[in-house]
Amino acid sequence: MTTHRFEPTRYSNVIGSLAPALTVASGDTVVTRTLDAAGFDSDDVRQASGPNPMNGPVFVEGAEPGDALKVEILAMTPTRDTGWTYSVLAANVVDPGAVRGLPPSEKTIWAIDRDASTVRLAEPVKGLEDFVLPLAPMIGCFGVAPALGQAISTATSGEFGGNMDYRLFGPGATVWFPVSAPGALFFLGDGHAVQGDGEIVGTGVETTFEITVRLTVEKAARLTWPRAETATDIITIGNARPLDQALQHATTDMLAWLTADFGLDARAASHLLGQVVRYDIGNVFDPAYTIACRVAKSWLTRRQSA
Structure with a gap:
């Protein structure tokens, strides 16, 4: 390669x-x-x-x-050694009545310490003087x-x-x-x-x-939506708006994955998802929202191909 x-x-x-x-x-x-x-x-x-x-x-x-x-x-x-963000919550993630109380959003610079693998505000904000994040x-x-x-x-x-x-x-x-x-x-x-x-x-x-x-x-994977794996989880992604449609896409694809590759029928997969599923929100700022449907690998045994 x-x-x-x-x-x-x-x-x-x-x-x-x-x-x-x-x-x-x-x-x-x-x-x-x-x-x-x-x-x-x-x-x-x-x-x-x-x-x-x-x-x-x-x-x-x-x-x-x-x-x-x-x-x-x-x-x-x-x-x-620098990054940037906006400084204020987006208007669509708070109640409409709260929008008028938000300050103007400004570009804010962050310092990236590549040796220490940390990220912090370049100019500290009151109450966040010691706010240091791990690089992720x-x-x-x-x-x-x-x-x-x-x-x-x-x-x-x-x-x-x-x-x-x-x-x-x-x-x-x-x-x-x-x-x-x-x-x-x-x-x-x-x-x-x-x-x-x-x-x-x-x-x-x-x-x-x-x-x-x-x-x-x-070859011939026949996917509909993005899928992912980490060391600990399998993940399906739904991208759509409104948010419930993104969740439906992600959950439908997880059901398909569990029944195709992990030996579960729809009832067993439903029991499993009902008690151990985790939903992460990827993006709720842009035109299409993202929901990740996540299941820990510790609950699963992958079906072996012949």
């Missing part, structure tokens, strides 16, 4: 069937440096416009509609070209992935995307140094990264 160092010469604010920027074989590794969500590079020089300029697309040989693209997130290393890198926006030749804004998400802003999509996670175009056409960008559930101020701590991923084609 080959490792490719991918240095983009162009960036995209859509995920779609664009001309490939790099072609790799299934199982190859790609190392690339990303811009932040506003298009600034590791030297804080603006190289592209927002929102969420993507590196790519990467054409993966052998990927065809109906397959899945397996994306292993191997490493994420910050490439600068994650990819906010990534995915594959959608069906029917569509090109969809990196501000949102769908079956193809996109701007999901789910905090468990970091190093050690494996994510599968349903392939809808030849070569899959994989995009990634929008790295966060840390983020809470929901991206409820409209950002994580936005910064730049060197990201290493391994891309592998899994």
